[in-house]
Amino acid sequence: MGDYGHELEFGIFVSPERTRVGTTLQLAELADVTGLDLVTVQDHPYQAKHLDAWTLLSVIAARTTNVRVAANVANLPLRPPVVLAKSVATLDVLSGGRAELGLGTGAFWDAVVAAGGERRTPKEAVDALVEAVAVIRGVWGADGGRAVTVEGEHYRVTGLRAGPLPVHDVQVWLGAYGPRMLRVTGRIADGWLPSMGYADPDALPGLNTVIDAAADAAGRGPQAIRRMYNVFGRFGTGAGFLQGSAADWAEQLAGLTLEAGMSTYILGSDDPDDLRRFATEVAPAVRDLVAAERAHRAGAPLVAGEPEVPVVRPRPPAAPSAEPAAYSLAVRPTPDDGRRLSGRMPWSETDRPEAEKPGTAAYTAHHQAVPQHLLDVHDHLRAELGQVRDVVSQVRRGLMSVGAARSVLNTMALRQNTWTLGAFCESYCRLVTGHHTLEDHSIFRHLRRREPALAPVLDRLEEEHHVIADVLEQVDDALVGLVSAGEGSGDEALAELERALDLLTDTLLSHLAYEERELIHPLARHGFG
Structure with a gap:
């Protein structure tokens, strides 16, 4: 067979x-x-x-x-x-x-x-x-x-x-x-x-x-x-x-x-x-x-431009399977409670582009699994952010060394911003120059092709990815500053680390909520590509 x-x-x-x-x-x-x-x-x-x-x-x-x-x-x-x-x-x-x-x-x-x-x-x-x-x-x-x-x-x-x-x-x-x-x-x-x-x-x-x-x-x-x-x-x-x-x-x-x-x-x-x-x-x-x-x-005609596998020998057509059942979208974006710790957001949250959202829409379980995967990864990033805050709190209370804190942060998916921030930014979401195949399969490129009206939202999400990457560098720089702080300046360096971490908390949670709010329906409609 x-x-x-x-x-x-x-x-x-x-x-x-x-x-x-x-x-x-x-x-x-x-x-x-x-x-x-x-x-x-x-x-x-x-x-x-x-x-x-x-x-x-x-x-x-x-x-x-x-x-x-x-x-x-x-x-x-x-x-x-x-x-x-x-x-x-x-x-x-x-x-x-x-x-x-x-x-x-x-x-x-x-x-x-x-x-x-x-x-x-x-x-x-x-x-x-x-x-x-x-x-x-x-x-x-x-x-x-x-x-x-x-x-x-x-x-x-x-x-x-x-x-x-x-x-x-x-x-x-x-x-x-x-x-x-x-x-x-x-x-x-x-x-x-x-x-x-x-x-x-x-x-x-x-x-x-x-x-x-x-x-x-x-x-x-x-x-x-x-x-x-x-x-x-x-x-x-x-x-x-x-x-x-x-x-x-x-x-x-x-x-x-x-x-x-x-x-x-x-x-x-x-x-x-x-x-x-x-x-x-x-x-x-x-x-x-x-x-x-x-x-x-199975007997379906090939669409123009559809890929073929030339090495395959044909077999008798099988009976087509039944259409899968469709249901209302059960995936819900994580709400943004509006609380901010830093008081200085690097972007305005009132001028973000918004995509048109359907009043009613039905999707198969397979289609709903795509936005659910986005939420699962976001939840992982939120959990890691909570862990980072806990680590810094332990440093403040003298329960963990600064070197150990930095080691913990550097091993987290949160820190590997070249491929995780915003769930798949960079290698999935950013257009990678000179890497045409990856571009064809990256999420934002795929969504731009399938739904051109999403372009303003996708542009804004990519801009925020870059800002958050800079904020992560600020957290890392603050950790370095704490490690090298001289006698008597440790409290000031720790306060700077907490300020950077507050800014990361504000920007990351705001961004993840915005991304979920705007992309859940498009991802259910079009998938990851």
Whole structure:
């Protein structure tokens, strides 16, 4: 089978190395605000250079609002399934339903044994994984919350109370390559998660065939298993797979979706520029190409100028799906209470352009998710602002050093204003000179094309982005001044920091409220682009 019709998802596979932890957390935050779906890390508990995967994923989940998190993949021989199940369920509860489980049979057996694990033959490793999945799903309440009993050769659980239950149906993805593991994937998994280098693109259709046959034999059907792929590449001018331009990447990944059924692409990279290009150039283009070809296969005529995927072989048309239901817009902008701390706003709030707002309008749940994502990111920025104010208060009370305060601020998404302020300003909202593909997929450029009457509002929002960036620099300068303040001048420097922070509070909260008020309906109508 070719295309399984799964919705496309995109994610990243970042390093858990101790020496890269700052970069890893920043990449996770960048993935969150650029619209990626997943952040994953490898799990090798015997590797001295690696942080613990589940502790790291918990911190990543706490610092993000939208991405789902998962081990890629969890090391079963060193993760007892009951404890693993509780870890995943706990993370799912704490993150609001954003935890998944990638699972492997284990590898590097000498290292596993050195860490206290059991050496297993290939057959024993697969047997243990099947038993472990039964235990894990039992702990998650798969049997209606009844006591968990699994009498396996490797794992024995007798009468264990299920729980805690996750808040969403956590998916189990298996890293599988051998025939038997592929058949197990078809029988019991929610997703198949191979990697380039172990399963290259040309091998995927044949491996899928094994999974499909097992899924059919189990009465599930091939569509029950999401096909995922850890990918690695570089942006350039090469002719190989994922070695060319963003457009080349998009065409190659779209071809894999339409011919080999892969629908989730997880980029292994610690380069923020590659991540941005993957999220803002490659992912939207893959979605466009796949949507166009799926519509064509379903019998819809191609519109002039619509993208095509020339590598795809046509299939008989499928029946078109029903129109999704539309509802009144449930997303509400955060109100501006009008309170100001600084008394000197750098802009007038009375002459802001306003967009025409419909009295009544209906949108599908998919369309409403777009402005909701904007609000989610804004809420994250508001929460971080509150944290900054708390940090400065601790400095005032002598509970935190100035150096620690500056370190906290510099690691926040709020401070990374080149891509987060105003939720997607700069790399999404500002027009980037000489970067035509990014311009095509940036939100403000997209909204200007779709709704020219929004131009005055978008111009004003971009102006305010620049002002807020300057205010952030004032906060940073005030922190530097506090660090270098001489004896007797510390109170004055601290007062200057608080003045700068009051101005940041006034400008940022005013701006976010204005942006939400003016863009919620346009984003529901037109999406991010």
